[in-house]
Amino acid sequence: MIKELEFPNGIHLLAGWQSGDERAIARLREIMDATIAGKYDPNFLIHPPKDRVHIAGSVNMTTLSLLHDLYRLNSKDVYRGDPERYVRTTMMTRRLLGMNKLYVSWAVYALTAEALGQETMYPANFPPGADPDRPMLNRDNWHELKTPDFNSGVAKIINDTSECFGRLTGLDPILQISAPYNLAADIFGQEPLLGSLVHDPEFANQLLDHLVDHIHRPWIDHFMARNPDGWIELSDASGSPFFIGPENCKNFSIRAIRRLKEENPWGHRVYDANFRGDYVSATKKKERRSARKERRAPVAKVDLAELTAEKHKICEDFVIRLHDDQVPVEFYAEEAIKKNVPFFAGVGSSEVDRNGIADMDLAKSDIDTLARHKVRQVKRVAHSIAKNGYPIRTPPWPGVLYFEDISGEASFELIEIAIRAGLEEGAL
Numbered sequence: 446m447i448k449e450l451e452f453p454n455g456i457h458l459l460a461g462w463q464s465g466d467e468r469a470i471a472r473l474r475e476i477m478d479a480t481i482a483g484k485y486d487p488n489f490l491i492h493p494p495k496d497r498v499h500i501a502g503s504v505n506m507t508t509l510s511l512l513h514d515l516y517r518l519n520s521k522d523v524y525r526g527d528p529e530r531y532v533r534t535t536m537m538t539r540r541l542l543g544m545n546k547l548y549v550s551w552a553v554y555a556l557t558a559e560a561l562g563q564e565t566m567y568p569a570n571f572p573p574g575a576d577p578d579r580p581m582l583n584r585d586n587w588h589e590l591k592t593p594d595f596n597s598g599v600a601k602i603i604n605d606t607s608e609c610f611g612r613l614t615g616l617d618p619i620l621q622i623s624a625p626y627n628l629a630a631d632i633f634g635q636e637p638l639l640g641s642l643v644h645d646p647e648f649a650n651q652l653l654d655h656l657v658d659h660i661h662r663p664w665i666d667h668f669m670a671r672n673p674d675g676w677i678e679l680s681d682a683s684g685s686p687f688f689i690g691p692e693n694c695k696n697f698s699i700r701a702i703r704r705l706k707e708e709n710p711w712g713h714r715v716y717d718a719n720f721r722g723d724y725v726s727a728t729k730k731k732e733r734r735s736a737r738k739e740r741r742a743p744v745a746k747v748d749l750a751e752l753t754a755e756k757h758k759i760c761e762d763f764v765i766r767l768h769d770d771q772v773p774v775e776f777y778a779e780e781a782i783k784k785n786v787p788f789f790a791g792v793g794s795s796e797v798d799r800n801g802i803a804d805m806d807l808a809k810s811d812i813d814t815l816a817r818h819k820v821r822q823v824k825r826v827a828h829s830i831a832k833n834g835y836p837i838r839t840p841p842w843p844g845v846l847y848f849e850d851i852s853g854e855a856s857f858e859l860i861e862i863a864i865r866a867g868l869e870e871g872a873l
Contacts, residue, residue, distance in 0.1 A: 449476060450488065452868065453861050455541030459507075460857040462514070474515050480537040481530050489536045489547060490615050495838050498823045498871035499546035500864055501539070502792070502848025506572060508538045510853030513570040521567040524552050525599065528606040532613055543864045546845065549610040549619060553680045557623040558631040560599040561590065561660065575631040582633040587652055590632075592659050595667045604668060611672065616840075618675045620668045624717050625656045625701035626684035635683065642693050653701040661705055669711045679705075679717040687722020687769060691747035694720060695755045702759045716760045718789070724771040726752040753780055762786055763841040767849060768793025778822040785833050787844040788826040790819035792863055794849055799856035812859050816866035820846050827873055843873060 449455045449472070458476075461469025479485060493499045512518045512534060523531060536547050555573040559565040564576040582590060593600050603622065611618030623631065629652055630638050641649040665677050682688075684698030698720070706712035726749045747755070749772065757764070763786050766777035774790060781788040795801055796815070802808045823844035835842070846867040851860065 450540050452543035456857050456861045480533050489613050493546040496873050498820050499845045500544045500867045501546040501548045501845050503550035504538045504851045505551045506852035508535045519569045520573050528609045532609045547614050553621050554623050563632045580634040592663045618672045619678050621678045624679035624681035625653045626698040627681045630683040657704050677715045680719050681717050685720045685722050686725050691726040691752045695747050699755050718760045718765045721767045721769040763789055765789040767791040774822050778826050781826045782829045785830050785835055787841045788823050789845040789847050790823055792848045797855045797859045813862050813866050816863040817870050820867050820870040
């Protein structure tokens with residue numbers, strides 16, 4: 446094994462690249478050349494340990510920045526080019542950071558929409574996005590959207606990348622696509638869809654059902670026919686409680702995903718874990734009444750306990766707490782124990798963004814304290830569910846310290862502190 450794959454050597458190399466160190470850049474180029482050629486493939490077959498907390502995360506933006514700097518590849522080259530190159534370089538980025546669990550992540554929202562024909566913007570060195578000014582669907586043509594050919598175009602690239610991940614790592618392949626609500630937001634428009642939630646909820650659910658029936662179900666059927674041990678990870682940030690409220694999240698976003706889970710033989714292998722902003726379900730509503738009447742603010746129609754139960758229906762195998770949820774970590778750890786499943790604790794992108802930190806010394810102290818606390822909670826859940834008879838000893842066991850989004854502008858110093866905390870505290 447090369448020395449850069451021993452923590453923290455790799456993350457120091459990435460820090461050198463970020464600061465413009467020519468020696469670090471040259472060494473990274475050597476490593477990535479060899480990675481693309483397949484010379485480090487044996488390392489990607491090393492599976493995460495069963496006796497310590499896993500460290501993983503989304504690093505596609507860091508990989509994009511690296512490939513842009515080292516090879517002058519733009520975002521279309523990276524995401525729509527060679528799937529093996531993308532998977533290999535993404536896995537190497539994780540190894541250089543010191544992550545002991547491999548996971549593939551990429552521009553899910555843009556590529557899922559583009560596979561259907563949505564106009565997509567590709568900046569040179571930033572992830573692509575659906576063109577918000579040119580949504581492909583409207584109230585007149587939405588019902589004309591048909592099932593695409595999954596053996597060609599962007600859909601094939603998505604499938605090939607998923608299968609390549611499984612082949613190179615020996616892990617179950619993961620099909621990562623947008624959930625129905627988020628896909629609708631990208632191809633129908635965020636504002637029109639929000640307007641439908643308020644003024645024509647029946648139409649909103651008709652649109653989501655059309656996507657379930659004509660896009661998601663046939664796509665997953667196609668994928669599972671080729672990969673019977675595969676998983677389907679749906680992403681639905683736009684359908685989060687923070688953006689559309691907990692009641693709409695339950696009645697639209699989650700409802701559509703539940704159809705996929707409950708109506709299909711592979712439904713137990715479908716999950717969505719990235720709804721964020723749970724704290725809004727604990728917010729009291731203001732109530733304007735006569736001064737002579739009792740002034741009491743009722744709780745939201747879908748409170749935190751109900752929202753958590755609804756989320757578990759579409760993510761049955763683990764409980765996750767993201768940074769933007771803001772509800773104490775302990776609440777989610779207790780929920781994981783009640784449901785007898787592992788716990789994932791998120792580290793938010795804002796917690797490690799070097800451009801948003803005013804006091805670096807304070808940030809270092811905070812990230813160390815918070816990461817250690819989160820890992821201890823993951824361990825507490827693992828010990829508790831093991832005593833309760835949790836039988837599985839493969840991922841998601843025993844739980845994860847999960848970096849939600851590491852970009853090329855992240856502070857590698859802060860990431861090193863958090864990963865070190867995870868490695869030092871993670872032994873079961």
